[in-house]
Amino acid sequence: MQKDIDAAHPAVKVQLLGVNGAGLESANDLMVAGRALPWLQDTGGDDVWGSWVVAYRDVVVLAADNTRIISYNLTVHDLGDTTNYQALKKILLDAAK
Numbered sequence: 001m002q003k004d005i006d007a008a009h010p011a012v013k014v015q016l017l018g019v020n021g022a023g024l025e026s027a028n029d030l031m032v033a034g035r036a037l038p039w040l041q042d043t044g045g046d047d048v049w050g051s052w053v054v055a056y057r058d059v060v061v062l063a064a065d066n067t068r069i070i071s072y073n074l075t076v077h078d079l080g081d082t083t084n085y086q087a088l089k090k091i092l093l094d095a096a097k
Helices: 002-008 025-032 048-052 082-096
Strands: 018-020 039-041 058-062 068-073
Touching: 002 082, 018 025, 025 039, 058 082, 068 082
Parallel strands: 018 039
Antiparallel strands: 058 068
């Protein structure tokens, strides 16, 4: 989706990155293999997932000032479905305006 947004909307600043939950580090190597997605590892001390009240596979959309706009869960909204893909893309583009 990052490449899609960058190509179709070069003037819009959207940056996707992943934040893995603390204690779920075992598959980090697999997650980043062959991908360009920035991947951050949460820790018990930082507890980003806890402070953002994240559910597994949530996309947390932030405004330019890092305030939370919405969460969009990829288990509920499979991006293999074009409707869901376009809905998330619209959310991201709207948030960037």
